[in-house]
Amino acid sequence: MPDSRVTGGLWMSEHPILQVAVVGSGPSGFYAAAALAGSQTPCRIDIFERLPSPYGLIRAGVAPDHQTTKSIQDVFGETARHPAVRFIGNVEIGRDISLADLRGAYDAVVLASGVPEDAPLGIAGADLPGVHGAAAFVGWYNGHPDFSGLAPDLAGRSAVILGNGNVALDVARILSRTEEELAASDIADHAAEALARSGLMHINVMGRRGPGEAKFTNVELQEIGTLQGATALADARQIPEDLPDGLPPRDRRMRAKNLDCFRRFAQSDPGAPGRRIRFGFFARPIAILGTGRVEAVRFARAEQDPLFRSAPDEFDIPADIVIASIGYRARPFSGLPLAEGERALANDDGRIEDGLYVVGWLKRGPSGKIATNRLDGDAIAERIVAECTASGAPGFSALAERLADKGVRASNFDHWLRMDAAEIAAARGPAPRRKFTTIADMLRAGGVA
Numbered sequence: 001m002p003d004s005r006v007t008g009g010l011w012m013s014e015h016p017i018l019q020v021a022v023v024g025s026g027p028s029g030f031y032a033a034a035a036l037a038g039s040q041t042p043c044r045i046d047i048f049e050r051l052p053s054p055y056g057l058i059r060a061g062v063a064p065d066h067q068t069t070k071s072i073q074d075v076f077g078e079t080a081r082h083p084a085v086r087f088i089g090n091v092e093i094g095r096d097i098s099l100a101d102l103r104g105a106y107d108a109v110v111l112a113s114g115v116p117e118d119a120p121l122g123i124a125g126a127d128l129p130g131v132h133g134a135a136a137f138v139g140w141y142n143g144h145p146d147f148s149g150l151a152p153d154l155a156g157r158s159a160v161i162l163g164n165g166n167v168a169l170d171v172a173r174i175l176s177r178t179e180e181e182l183a184a185s186d187i188a189d190h191a192a193e194a195l196a197r198s199g200l201m202h203i204n205v206m207g208r209r210g211p212g213e214a215k216f217t218n219v220e221l222q223e224i225g226t227l228q229g230a231t232a233l234a235d236a237r238q239i240p241e242d243l244p245d246g247l248p249p250r251d252r253r254m255r256a257k258n259l260d261c262f263r264r265f266a267q268s269d270p271g272a273p274g275r276r277i278r279f280g281f282f283a284r285p286i287a288i289l290g291t292g293r294v295e296a297v298r299f300a301r302a303e304q305d306p307l308f309r310s311a312p313d314e315f316d317i318p319a320d321i322v323i324a325s326i327g328y329r330a331r332p333f334s335g336l337p338l339a340e341g342e343r344a345l346a347n348d349d350g351r352i353e354d355g356l357y358v359v360g361w362l363k364r365g366p367s368g369k370i371a372t373n374r375l376d377g378d379a380i381a382e383r384i385v386a387e388c389t390a391s392g393a394p395g396f397s398a399l400a401e402r403l404a405d406k407g408v409r410a411s412n413f414d415h416w417l418r419m420d421a422a423e424i425a426a427a428r429g430p431a432p433r434r435k436f437t438t439i440a441d442m443l444r445a446g447g448v449a
């Protein structure tokens with residue numbers, strides 16, 4: 001594979017240098033690569049990514065209307081340009097190269113491949129058409145090639161979003177934004193077009209627990225109250241006067257601010273024009289109802305609900321589409337044992353076996369912000385330089401020919417820069433880019449041979 005940035009100095013050093021493969025180019029992979037590149041130990045770090053595009057959930061998870069958050073990718077771009085770091089795209093470890101072969105070619109392997117699958121809903125009717133997991137739905141509006149063909153039907157009036165975390169808020173916000181509000185985003189074309197035709201007027205965000213336990217961060221919750229074409233609503237009777245004792249002060253402050261927000265939402269005019277985003281609590285989904293496709297979600301009311309006894313124990317909310325944002329789970333990886341309820345790989349503070357490490361969501365489970373992954377990266381780099389020795393391992397040179405023989409068209413960071421430039425050049429109006437949503441289009445735009 002051509003790569004103009006392979007530095008002769010590093011390859012031609014008299015002493016072997018530590019050869020490290022990082023699997024996955026999301027935040028955790030880049031933070032680990034940056035920490036290794038900045039260490040005192042000479043290293044060559046190859047970041048393998050199954051897509052031709054880097055940056056993991058920054059590109060495919062973080063909401064398209066949150067461009068400021070996505071700008072962290074510029075920092076990762078600097079890491080990709082570091083002379084000791086090489087981006088190797090369009091190569092999936094476990095499919096194009098086995099983990100065993102990768103480990104044979106490198107002194108250390110760091111798994112940073114994230115936790116990409118939706119946790120199963122596990123209730124009757126969960127497989128009805130019209131029920132989607134948030135990972136798939138978010139991937140669809142962000143133009144992830146795996147989900148470009150999802151084609152969710154937005155023609156109905158009512159959506160139910162299950163879950164009380166920030167991903168649920170992202171989905172509610174994207175379903176509610178006006179075309180004008182999305183103009184400056186990098187939402188995929190297919191999603192922008194479908195949302196512009198959307199008939200959805202009632203967006204119900206449902207949590208199993210109360211408003212004081214919701215995992216929403218306050219900035220994101222407040223943002224829901226500022227949407228141009230939607231009114232946020234809550235039922236004042238479900239909002240407690242106070243929070244339980246014993247909460248850590250920071251947590252308490254955040255939850256108290258959330259309660260203030262819900263109190264404001266409870267004052268909103270439910271008859272205001274436009275869409276309604278209604279927050280409901282203490283409601284456990286027990287079945288998805290429908291003949292041939294989803295029509296409603298049945299909930300059981302928790303005893304903690306102040307409405308318990310004064311309202312039916314079970315109730316249905318009409319739903320033309322359901323998005324389950326109830327968490328993610330790890331994809332089995334080359335037979336390595338899972339842990340944390342299938343939300344991570346079993347590991348001892350980032351170490352799986354000699355020479356095999358894990359960082360990010362795959363290490364800790366799917367929680368934490370982008371910056372949380374930095375700590376993992378720093379810690380694993382320290383461990384690797386302390387525990388691994390440069391053995392003269394061949395690195396990518398041992399694999400390149402095998403990939404070519406298999407017909408795998410590996411891409412590099414220059415290819416990505418060409419794809420990036422083409423996306424930026426194709427942007428319309430205030431949008432920052434117009435995304436490619438298939439691997440074939442990406443490779444073509446990047447000029448990948």
Ligand SMILES: Cc1cc2nc3c(=O)[nH]c(=O)nc-3n(C[C@H](O)[C@H](O)[C@H](O)COP(=O)(O)OP(=O)(O)OC[C@H]3O[C@@H](n4cnc5c(N)ncnc54)[C@H](O)[C@@H]3O)c2cc1C
Binds near residue numbers: 023025056062369
């Ligand atoms: C919908 C959503 C919105 C979010 N919004 C925010 C936000 O606004 N702000 C914030 O701070 N945090 C946000 N987060 C959290 C943040 O995205 C994560 O903390 C972070 O992306 C986790 O990084 P990671 O590197 O562990 O995994 P990922 O970002 O998932 O990266 C994993 C990478 O590995 C690649 N990969 C997978 N398997 C293989 C393989 N076999 N071979 C090669 N490559 C592979 C994937 O393609 C991907 O590029 C959000 C998360 C989600 C899901």
